[in-house]
Amino acid sequence: MEDSQPSLVHAGNSTTTRTIPFDLIIEILSLLPGKSLFRFQSVSKQWFSTIRSKFFVDLFQTRSKSRPRLLLTLYLGDAEEQFIFSAPEHTDDDKSSSSVMARYDMPISAPGYNLTSGSVNGFVCFRGVSCHTIAVYNPTTRQIVKLPDVTPNGRYMYACLGYDPVEDQYKVLCVMMFGSERQDMQPEHFVCTVSSSQKQEWRKIENPTGVDYRCIFGDKCIDGALYYEVGRQSRIVRFDVRSEKIQFIKTPKESNMYWSTFINYKGKLGSVDYSCTENLMTLWVLEDVEKQEWSSMMFVLPSKWEDLPETDVVSKGLIHTGELMVFIPWLESSKPFYPFYVCYYDFYKESTRKFEIRGMKDVDLRRINGQMFCYPGHIENIRFL
Structure with a gap:
């Protein structure tokens, strides 16, 4: 034609x-x-x-x-293999079905890579578990951009992907941290612009606040800024992707953001605290970054929430309807045909709905030490970096 x-x-x-x-x-x-x-x-x-x-x-x-999708990754620790799936996010119009079909997008050919967070405009960042390599993947095009190797020198390495919408650039922030045995050493921060057509190099950026931390939990990229939680210090790090500046934000005294869930709540940073013993959930929203002002809303969890296996429940953000996604992974090798589920919680209706993720029951993918993660808001992107 x-x-x-x-x-x-x-x-x-x-x-x-x-x-x-x-x-x-x-x-x-x-x-x-x-x-x-x-x-x-x-x-x-x-x-x-x-x-x-x-x-x-x-x-x-x-x-x-x-038409956003759920990004699902299965990491097999014994074999050091990574598999990427995706599935449609459900909407209120899908009341006739209680399941979604997952699609196998790609394997990660390089062994020892593990996903560090959800996707940013369809791109995901992987770091080596036993090596010192960081790579950015596009599951749609299957393009892999490997960044220059880093030298941790005995330090713990954390990497996360950010996007600057002004300059239309993707950057990876790499943080090197010593454990509790080296209290005299502050973490170091490095940035690399992701590109396959230009020479890439890590640039060290300064930490003007001098705040020390030993561990990082989760990250979220919102409107040109990366946010991640600093363990046990009641602080959140904000990294401006364009200016490459670091800012520390204090969390509310009343909050319990250790191991909390960071979400993009209407273009602002949100954090969800759970209190399963009191059957309550609190949504914290960072209303003003410069003034570090937070608002909060409390919700009573529905009775169906009590049926969820608390130790296996993992939440990674909101779907496009504004509902909180809760993922219930399969973790027990004794149940080879136990299904995967996602559960959506509506803040305002204070109700839940649950769907099975089908198409992931291949026995070869159900091995001991398998680790499954699910992230909402993934999209297909045909861009080549």
């Missing part, structure tokens, strides 16, 4: 010419899944250049944000 070429249609003794406008072709292509687009690149040179153009990549990303 030639692009926008006329086709002859015979009607009796007359012949008419009918064409498909290329603008309409672009509109149709933008609604297709990423895997289909990569097949259609071979249709013609024009299709290839169109699908790879910045205009189309941006258009496809905008459309993808309207």
Whole structure:
């Protein structure tokens, strides 16, 4: 099929010419899944250049944000293998079904890599478990950008991916920390801009506050800033991706944000505290970054919440409907066919709904020491870095 070429249609003794406008072709292509687009690149040179153009990549990303997915990763510790799946996020319109079908997106070919957090515009950051390598993956294009090796020198390494919407750049923040045995050593912070076409290098950035910390829990990228929790210090680190500046934010005295869940709540940093003994949940929202002002809302957990296995419940954020996603992973090798579940909690209706994630019952993926994580808000992105 030639692009926008006329086709002859015979009607009796007359012949008419009918064409498909290329603008309409672009509109149709933008609604297709990423895997289909990569097949259609071979249709013609024009299709290839169109699908790879910045205009189309941006258009496809905008459309993808309207159909977000769950990102699921399975890490097999014994074999040091990583598998990436994705599944649709459920909406209120899906009342006729109580399950979603997962799609196998890609394996991580390099052994020893583990996911550090959820996706940022469809990209995910992995760090080596037993090596000193950090890489950024795109499950849609299957592109892998390996960053320069780092030298921990006996320190614990944490890496997280951030995005600067102003300069349209992705950067990885790497933090090197000593354990409790080296109280005299402060953590060091390094930044690397992610690009496969330019020379990459780690840049050390200063910590003007001089605040020391030994461990990090979770991270969330919101509107050009990375947030992560500092263990047992009632502080949150804010890293501005564009300026590469570090800021420390105090958590409310009444909160219990140790091991809490960071979420993107209407474009602001939110944190969810659970009190299963009191059957309560508190949502904290950082209303003003500079003034470090927080607001809070308390919710009574529904009775169905008590049926969830508390030790296995993991929450990683909100889905596009504004509901809190709770993931119930399979962890017991004695139950090889035990299903995976996601549970969505509506803050305002104070109600829950649960769905099974199907398509992940392959026996080869159900091994001892398997570790499963689930993150909402993942999108397909056909951009190459």
